[in-house]
Amino acid sequence: MPICRFIAILLACGYFSGSAFADSPAQTNDTNREIPLAAVAATRLMEQGDSKQAKAVLLEAREHFADNDDIAFLLGMLAMDEQEFESASAYFREILIRDPQAVRVRLELGRALFESGDYRDAGRQFRFARSGNLPTEVNANIDRYLAAIHHLQTFNWDVSVALAPDTNINAAPSIEEISIFGLPFQLSEDAKRQTGIGILLNTSAEWTPHIAENTRLRLGGSLYRTDYRGGGFDDTFVNVHVGPKFQFGDLELSTLLTGFHRWYGNEPYNHGTGLRQEVTYYPSSRTRLHTSLEHQWVRHDDVSSLDGTRTSWLGSWQYALTPSSGVMGVLGLSKESTELDMLSNTVYRGGVGYYRELFGGLTALIQPEYLRARYDDVTPAFGVERRDNLWRTRLRLTNRRWVFKGFTPELTLIRSSRRSNIDLYSYDRNQVQLGVSKLY
Structure with missing residues (x-):
């Protein structure tokens, strides 16, 4: 038999x-x-x-x-x-x-x-x-x-596409009336909160060929776009970078030329160039530390009073807790200087994240984050220096059970709440992104 x-x-x-x-x-x-x-x-x-x-x-x-x-x-x-x-x-x-x-x-x-x-x-x-x-x-x-x-490894790429319902696509306040120079004004319909369903595309790629022993060339870029009906709130951001990366064992140093261009409402909004220094260190096989310092020269297409410079520092870490979970954290500081002091600002950022692969193919990532913005001078129309506090929480669920051509379904929920001492800049926002992303 x-x-x-x-x-x-x-x-x-x-x-x-x-x-x-x-x-x-x-x-x-x-x-x-x-x-x-x-x-x-x-x-x-x-x-x-x-x-x-x-x-x-x-x-x-x-x-x-x-x-x-x-x-x-x-x-x-x-x-x-x-x-x-x-x-x-x-x-x-x-x-x-x-x-x-x-x-x-x-x-x-x-x-x-x-x-x-x-x-x-x-x-x-x-x-x-x-x-x-x-x-x-x-x-x-x-x-x-x-x-x-x-x-x-000499090439990395990511891509995700999603349907994106949004309760506040223009990040507008819920109020109907605002006081300017002590006088009440009604908000126009365009300035009020708008809801909509958009299509989101987020993709990036980087090529890092060897050009010498312990030295590589980094050439990469990213594209982010949200597309809403009517086009008035469409947002497109393109970023590119090029420069050498030097490797010394577990330490990596990169010096990059950067450039970006943003379109809002399908019209040019701003663009700029910059220099970025990055350091990545792997103290162990389970840990990754990364920091970057960037200085950019920014130009706006319509509002020249916003022209100026932006300097930002960002530090992040990742650690594998168990074979199916990990934690991460981020700290940041940015300083934007414009031609008007009342528009110049400093932003402080901090956040943590927890990742876990669950039974049944479900993967969960939760990331709460806090941003605090302080402006340099009084806004004459409101008589105060602007102060903003933003809380944002992201929950991402991925189903690893369903995979097609290397892509898997993904659901992301984002809750944002900004409180400002100027009511015009306070808002609440709920975003849902349902689509597919490359599986890792």
């Missing part, structure tokens, strides 16, 4: 307990749980070098145990041996959807992604796996993979 047929008959009798698969890489929480007989038989066939028959056994077994981690893991390992890295990645992702804490599976997913050339996602998987309780030699191997990724 062929072994596939024999296994199929035995499968009809269900599972059995045993220790033959107690060290299964897919098994992370219960080393005594029951293992399908097909997985044990396939393991023995693989040990004997009969991969073809082992695959046949596992594929037939999946018809009865479609959600079994051991069967999926062995099929992934067979796909690795056959250099079918995309198929292997699919099997390993399937297991992680059911068990995000499966460290060995995350390691194999990282290896499959590395072999397929998806270095960015591979690095992410390795860094999360590094936070697990692993032997010293395994950690050393992860570090070697991360070093190789650091050397080989």
Whole structure:
């Protein structure tokens, strides 16, 4: 009787307990749980070098145990041996959807992604796996993979597209009347809060070829656009940068020329050029520290009184807590100087974030953030120096179970509330973004 047929008959009798698969890489929480007989038989066939028959056994077994981690893991390992890295990645992702804490599976997913050339996602998987309780030699191997990724990765890109309902697309106040020079004025319809549903596109890319030992050229840019019916509140922002990056072990230094152009309501709004210095440091395989200092010369197309300079500093950190979760933080300070002191301002920024892969393929990211703006001089129409406080919270949910051509569904909810000592600048805003983004 062929072994596939024999296994199929035995499968009809269900599972059995045993220790033959107690060290299964897919098994992370219960080393005594029951293992399908097909997985044990396939393991023995693989040990004997009969991969073809082992695959046949596992594929037939999946018809009865479609959600079994051991069967999926062995099929992934067979796909690795056959250099079918995309198929292997699919099997390993399937297991992680059911068990995000499966460290060995995350390691194999990282290896499959590395072999397929998806270095960015591979690095992410390795860094999360590094936070697990692993032997010293395994950690050393992860570090070697991360070093190789650091050397080989020369192109990054991101893209997301979403339908974007918005309760306040023009960030306008809810009030009907405002006092200017002590006199009451009614807000025009254009100045009042507008709601709408837009289309959002957010994409970026960077090419970093080697130009010398420990030196690369960074050439990149980004495009952000929201498109609303009528076009009056459409917003487009294009940013580019170029310059060298120097690598010294775990330390990276970049000096970049930057440029940007913004269109609002499909009309030119402002543009500028600048210089940016970036420093990135990896104190450990689980930690990334980044800081940037940029100075820009800004010109406005219609309102020359807004022309001037903008200097900004931003610091951020990321840390992998566990194989399925991480934390991050950001601090920032920017100083904008314009031709009018009442429009010049200083903005302070701080925020934190928490990321976690949940069961069922759901990934959650929550990011609360606070911004405080202080203007340099009195606004004559209101008789005070403007003071703004903005609270913003972002909740992003991604479903890793549904993947098509490397893209996955994503839902983002953003709540913004700004309070100003000048009522005209206070507002509340709720945004929803439902679309797809590149999976990492």
